[in-house]
Amino acid sequence: MGIAEWRGQLERGEMSARELTDQHLARIEAVDAELHSFLEVTAERARADADRIDAARSAGDTLPPLAGVPLAIKDNLCTKGIRTTCSSRMLEHFVPPYESTVTERLWQAGGILIGKTNLDEFAMGSSTETSAFGPSRNPWNPERVPGGSSGGSAAAVAAGECVASLGSDTGGSIRQPAAFCGVVGLKPTYGRVSRWGLVAFASSLDQVGPFSTSVADAAELLQVIAGEDRRDGTCLKAPVPDYRAALQKPVKGLRVGLVKECFEADGLDPQVKASVLAAAAQLEAMGCELVEVSCPRFNDGIATYYVIAPSEASANLARYDGVKYGYRSEQAGSLAEMTARSRAEGFGDEVQRRILIGTYALSAGYVDAYYKKAQQVRTLIRRDFDAAFTKVDVLLTPTSPTTAFRFGAHAEDPLAMYLADLLTIPANMAGLPAINVPCGFDDSGLPIGLQLITGVLEEPLLLQVAHNYEQAARVMEKRPAAALVP
Template structure:
């Protein structure tokens, strides 16, 4: 059922908010021991909020668009009074004194928090295996990863413990886990959604977005969280359109560009390629004009990203020194020793690796050769997209080169893990909106996602195309019931 259908049932009294929340908490209790989706479960708070919604409805008060709906939040978004750990020992006991803008907007719309979801430590990873609190498993097959870094948020929706969730996307951390877990994941235009209260990884790339069971639900969540925020200087001061209004409009006549370089990429699984090509054919059957386009520097994005993102991370994570808040090493003989030990003991191996890469790239004598050069390539990638959007309305690629891989498969090979973001990173570098929608399954029964990329601030058209494809393909019509 969609959020809209649940909302109608709540408003008519067919179901109470308390009953809806209890249903999802029951599902959470059944699934989480096997999946390890949640860092923190807020069951008592959820029930109290649901009771408040029921009381408002009984009194005839108007309800917000998300009233009573159970939601989950990636644990790098600050939630006042609820731990925000970034799945790191460094922030294991941190309880924010303020609410992030996006979660504040969800609660004002009546949304109910059921818990904070697991992630790769400080959002650095592609499998949700680097969490200090244990790896999350894929609901479709517990021997496989859910993707990352927002694997917990994707798995929460896929497992049915919430109706929708929020994640963050720096290089594909919403879209790749959405593909692996068979759900919809949307990364908005950079600046469309406030980053205030999001614990920073790479500030020029990070963006908050929704996971949902369908495109219409993702549009509803985006409608609530999008918009200007004076507390975030990178948040755009532009009007927010009605994202649900055009979902049902025909896409006949729209031009969809299939990016040639993505289908020639090394390591692209043949099953993924065939499924995504089938999705392109489905769009053509709906009346869209599907054409091939070239973005020559598309696959240069991954090398560019792994200079820029670690560089920004090394600067952002310098604040964790064991002095004001966060993990502090005991019995250090000096301030310098305390800081060094706190960072060595508080950060995991992947976070330390990226800090070291970024510090090196920004060091004297190397900053021009690495960081400056990467920013120049970033500009060229953006120009390729600009040229493509002169000819087409939406671009199409696979979301990930493969389906979800087995847990531990890349434990000793960070490069193989990094290559999993090959097809998602360019949209972050260019600041473009992009969405992953389920488009099929592998022979092993694992989901496959197709990625659609839109022009700047063109989420409405992106959602329209995604919705029309979703309705026509109906990939999830025969999805099996996940058993926990």
């Protein structure tokens, strides 16, 4: 059920918010022991909030746009009075004294918190396997990963455990799990959505965005969470347009750019390539003009990212020293030893690996050779996008080179894991909005994702094209049978 449909049922009294909430809590109870999408289910709060929505409807009050909608929140967004762990032992018992801006806006809009979702530790990973509390599983096939780092949020939506969810995207952490789980995942323009209350990974790359079963629902959530926030100095002051109105515009006459380097990338699954090209042909049949474009440094994004992101992570995670809050080792004789032990015991292997990479890249004698050089390449990547957008309105690529892989497939080869984000990272490098839309299935019945990218603050155009494609292709109506997808 989409948000607009639900709103109509609530207003007409055909279903109560409490009934919808109980349905989703029952679904969580039925499937989450196997999926492990959630780290914490807030059933008591959810039911109380739903009862307040029902009381307001009975009183004839005007209902807010997300009234009664059960939502799941990635567990790196601070929720006042509710644990926010980042799936790390370091923050296992951390209860924030404040609410993040985006979640605060959701609750003001009538949304109902149904739980906090699992993720790769501190959002560092592409499979949710680095979570200190165990991995989440893919609802299409529990032997496969749901993607990452927002794997729990994607799996929860795909399995029907919530209507929609929020995740964060540093190098593809919304779009890649959305592709693996067959849902819509939107990364807005950098600065379009406040990061205040998002536990930082890489501050110049992180962005919050929604997961949903439709583009229309993604637009509904973006409408609520987008906009200026004085508490976040990187948040843009640009007015928020009507994203829902953009969905109704046709796509005839738009120029769609197929990024040459993406379709020639090493490791691109032939089934993924064929499905995405078929989606491009669908857009062409709807009146779009297909244009091959080149972004010569597109595939350099991943090497650039793995200098910049770990460097920023090294600086951001320095605050976890065992002194002010977070995990503290009790087996230390001095302050220095306590800090070292706390970080060694509190952080998992992947987080420690990235801290070490970042610390090295920022060290004396290497900062110019690595970090400064990476920032220069980042500028070139942005210029490639700027040049491409002089020729086309929107860019089209696969979201991920492959469909969901098996657990442990890259356990001994972290570089192979990093390549899962090959096609999503460049949009983060340039701060551009991008969306995943399901576009097909492989021979194993696993979802394939299409990525669309537009220019800065062109979310209305992005949603317009994604919605038109979604409505014409109706991919999810042709889906094969799946283990835990309703």
